[in-house]
Amino acid sequence: MARKLKARKLIVILAFVSFCILTIPTVIYWCNFRGYKLSDSPGDWGVFGDYMGGVLNPLLSIVNLIVLGYLTIFVSEQDNRMALNQFRFDLYVDVKEKLTILDRNTTKKDLDELITKVRSFGDFGFLFDKKADYQSAVNRLIEILDRIGKEMKESLPEKQIRGVGDSAKREDLYNEIKEYNKTHEELLLFIQTEITKK
Template structure:
């Protein structure tokens, strides 16, 4: 602003200076001939001593006037042209200064608009965050009821159920105790719980709000801006677009604030909610989790040595590794949990296959023994054992093909 004012003051002074010089020039042009005329025809002293040799012939004076006019006209025209160029230059500078001022005004208005939009966003964000915290409080109060294991539910995929039951049978684990806080009942029935469903809806809307309002590219690339149209479909393409676009640092600030409110137990539920063996998909939700590395702080109490599935952490990593987490791997960020899960699963799978082979051999030997003692009771036992053997072989084949 100081430079603009200085330029304006300098231009104002120059205009006044040129105006004064122009007026003085006009006065000189009018005064000098008049002065000479007076001296020639009315002042006897000057006439006698200095101007006696000047001609009295009007024709000569006319010729002299033409000469003087012919000489002064180009000079005056040139000076007028210079003045015109200067005026044009001054107008151009004024227009440039005006444009600069308008640009600064527009930029200031844009910043004010951004501040206003950010204030509106923060108002909505913290309002939703308040609702979110209330839901979390409700979930914490009802966590025992939500996570209670119920064997009468048959909603879990049969393959996972058989693996879990086989682990329990082989290691004689007490899988129905209160240590199971998150289990495979929630894995497929999480949407049936109204509080959990409400929780994930609010969480998704908060993350969506962040992406829609703060995804502006600081380098001006408008293609990186997430729009509402990106959420109209819920498929792999939308997941990839939402998860892989440029992330404005401001987005991370608010997503990290939200993530800091989430307990580790809820992070486990988020992971289970977004992955499913059946036809249910949450591609846009997965994209948002990937975008903000939302599971980066997820912790599972996995041991360095393979142990039987005794608690929910063991089940969760087994479940996630079994169904595959490729869709949400970016959501773990710098968390090494996915790599560790794969390593432990491969080791556990090898150990489990070995145990199932031993179990299968025992069942086969038992069948052969019972067949050597044919009677009605043994026939029923043989059928039961053969059924058990068939399940064991099926699990073995499935594991070996993974």
């Protein structure tokens, strides 16, 4: 909304400046030569045309350069915004596909692979206005996975979470899994919100 108001304001200003550029030389010419009658001679009208062209062409060229500069910046910002949203969308898809939801059948090997993937997503905070929020969610995921990994450190790579330790230890792991899955969903929601905001 603010961009539209800014663009409208700029258009009104440019229209006013253009009107002034066109009007001022004509008024100056009229003030200097108002005592003369309108000429029937094409040569006199040619001189008037040279005067107007000589005065207006440089001024209109400057206005055109300003408009061209503005349009270049505007298009560049739009392209950057579109590219940024595409990066965010790609990241969303990667997070959704690669950061799987944990369950009781997750093995130590699955967990190690997941930790590597989560760490790789930590480098993408620059894509967001709220870098700290993104980084915080990724760091929470890493912390949770590290805690689960410590609990499973003595397990064989193929052993599933549901087969680790006693029931109290498994219950702790299940709670960690719930926290991981919740944080994973929060991260997806955060990225989705960033993609859809204008």
